[in-house]
Amino acid sequence: xxxxxxxxxxxxxxxxxxxxxxxxxxxxxxxxxxxxxxxxxxxxxxxxxxxxxxxxxxxxxxxxxxxxxxxxxxxxxxxxxxxxxxxxxxxxxxxxxxxxxxxxxxxxxxxxxxxxxxxxxxxxxxxxxxxxxxxxxxxxxxxxxxxxxxxxxxxxxxxxxxxxxxxxxxxxxxxxxxxxxxxxxxxxxxxxxxxxxxxxxxxxxxxxxxxxxxxxxxxxxxxxxxxxxxxxxxxxxxxxxxxxxxxxxxxxxxxxxxxxxxxxxxxxxxxxxxxxxxxxxxxxxxxxxxxxxxxxxxxxxxxxxxxxxxxxxxxxxxxxxxxxxxxx
Ligand code: NAX
Numbered sequence: 557x558x559x560x561x562x563x564x565x566x567x568x569x570x571x572x573x574x575x576x577x578x579x580x581x582x583x584x585x586x587x588x589x590x591x592x593x594x595x596x597x598x599x600x601x602x603x604x605x606x607x608x609x610x611x612x613x614x615x616x617x618x619x620x621x622x623x624x625x626x627x628x629x630x631x632x633x634x635x636x637x638x639x640x641x642x643x644x645x646x647x648x649x650x651x652x653x654x655x656x657x658x659x660x661x662x663x664x665x666x667x668x669x670x671x672x673x674x675x676x677x678x679x680x681x682x683x684x685x686x687x688x689x690x691x692x693x694x695x696x697x698x699x700x701x702x703x704x705x706x707x708x709x710x711x712x713x714x715x716x717x718x719x720x721x722x723x724x725x726x727x728x729x730x731x732x733x734x735x736x737x738x739x740x741x742x743x744x745x746x747x748x749x750x751x752x753x754x755x756x757x758x759x760x761x762x763x764x765x766x767x768x769x770x771x772x773x774x775x776x777x778x779x780x781x782x783x784x785x786x787x788x789x790x791x792x793x794x795x796x797x798x799x800x801x802x803x804x805x806x807x808x809x810x811x812x813x814x815x816x817x818x819x820x821x822x823x824x825x826x827x828x829x830x831x832x833x834x835x836x837x838x839x840x841x842x843x844x845x846x847x848x849x850x851x852x853x854x855x856x857x858x859x860x861x862x863x864x865x866x867x868x869x870x871x872x873x874x875x876x877x878x879x880x881x882x883x884x
Contacts, residue, residue, distance in 0.1 A: 560591035560624035562679070564639040566670065567646025568596035568628070569607035571794065572687060575801035576643065577611060581620040585805045586641070586812060593625035597635035597646065605630060632673035639678045641812075643804055644670060644698065647688025657878060660690060664879040667694040671701025680705065683847075685807055687713045687800060691745045692823050692837040693875040699825060699837070700883045707835065708848075711811070712823030714749070714839035716796065716803035717741040721751040721781045728777070729766050731758035740841035740852075741821045742861075743868025744875075747782040749839060750864035755855060778864075814845045819852055830857060830865070836872050 563580055567573055573596075579585065580592060594615070598604040608628045615626060629635050636642060648662040667686070674682060682705065686695035691712040699710035718741050726733040735758040742750040753773075756763040767773075780787075788796045810820050819841045826832040829840065829851045841852040857865065 558590055560593045561586055561640040562593045562595055562638050564595040564597065564635045564642040564678075566597040566632075566635065566642075566644050567688065568594075569598050569604055569611055570646060571797035572645050572800050572804070574611065575798040576645070576804060577615060578618060578620075579801065579805055581615055581618065581623040583620075583622045585809050588622070591622045591624040593627070594623065595627045595629070595635045595637070595639060597629060597632060599646070600630035632670050633677055636670075636673045636676075636678045636682075639674070639682050641808055642674060642678060642682055642684045643687060643808070644684065644694070645687045645804070647694065660693065660875060660878050661882075663688070663690065663694050664697050664882050667697040668701045668882060671698035674698065675702035675704050678705070681847075682709055683808065683811055684710045685713055685804060686711070686823075687804055689745070690875060692839075692872055693879065695823060696825070696835070696837040696876060697879060697883065699835075707825045710825060710837070711807070711849075712745060712837050712839075713800075713803060713807055714741050714745055714821045714823045715807040716800050717745060717749050717751065717781060717784075717839070718821035719799070719803055719806065720784045721753070721777075724777055724780055725753055725756065725763060725767075726758075728772065729758060729763050731763070731766075735759050736763070738819050738841075739821075740819060741781070741839050742865050743839050744872050745823065745839070746868070746871060747786075748868040748871045749782055750861065750868055751778060751781040752861060752864075753777070754858075754861070810844050811849060812847055814847075815843055817843060817845075819843060822849055824849060824851075827851070829853065830855075832865075832869060833873075836869065836876065838869070838872065 598608040650659045695712035738755040822842050823839050826836045826838050832838045842849040
């Protein structure tokens with residue numbers, strides 16, 4: 557039996573948490589032979605802690621063979637202690653009348669505290685995925701608040717956007733999702749993201765050539781993927797939860813276990829590739845192997861793509877400027 561890995565999950569009693577924890581405990585994220593210890597963080601309010609206790613009771617009642625232990629807490633120093641993986645899902649939601657700027661600042665406080673706690677107590681190899689919005693900037697803040705951890709350990713979730721794009725593309729081209737390769741979503745997890753299928757293939761055949769409809773790309777595909785989160789809220793009255801949890805599992809599983817040479821999208825701190833300034837938390841095409849990700853290099857960026865990439869970058873730079881004074 558392998559040594560259990562410690563998986564910290566924040567916002568554990570929320571909607572995404574409820575779809576996520578059971579799948580982690582069943583081995584879908586780290587492998588069917590990998591025991592896990594779940595370290596769950598919730599707000600100190602009694603309502604949140606009671607809900608967390610309820611989730612833990614249900615986890616117990618599943619009698620998962622791979623669940624080697626559980627901790628429920630309101631203290632990030634406890635939740636992140638020796639964590640090998642940290643899924644930062646909990647965040648301050650946008651309330652009525654709240655400006656985007658206020659939302660950014662409220663979340664900056666949360667992710668500064670959590671970044672510092674990770675810095676102090678997590679495994680030096682901890683793999684951090686930020687799901688809570690604004691995910692890219694929250695991940696950037698956590699990274700900047702954890703100077704003793706390698707920057708590459710901090711990532712943001714673009715995988716839901718990637719998966720949404722895969723399904724839209726498969727339906728349009730009449731191919732199986734599983735056959736599609738070389739898709740990427742550049743930039744911010746926000747409606748400015750740029751889903752890009754110029755390089756995508758299915759069984760080796762170019763999807764751009766197969767679809768052959770530039771208007772569909774601009775008028776249907778890009779806006780549909782970009783506004784999918786809003787469409788789900790409109791339909792369900794609640795934001796995406798099961799699909800978001802599924803994407804988080806895909807992201808960590810691929811990072812830990814590898815992608816077998818295939819591309820996936822991860823929000824990662826830029827190393828300057830494709831003209832994105834250093835450290836901006838940006839959606840890139842990556843290939844994962846041996847627990848590390850590597851940016852796919854050498855892709856041609858045409859004029860339309862440069863325009864789209866610049867737009868999403870400008871938004872991220874604006875968010876970064878809005879919190880710069882907090883990061884010293
Ligand atoms: P919920 O409101 O259902 O759950 C959030 C939970 O986090 C609550 O139980 C709350 O008590 C807890 N929480 C808040 N602040 C906390 C803190 N400082 N420490 C610990 N726990 C805290 O939201 P849910 O639907 O689960 O969504 C969670 C986050 O994911 C939101 O920020 C949401 O916007 C974001 N999303 C990100 C997506 C992505 O692709 N990156 C897609 C789905 C989702 O919209």
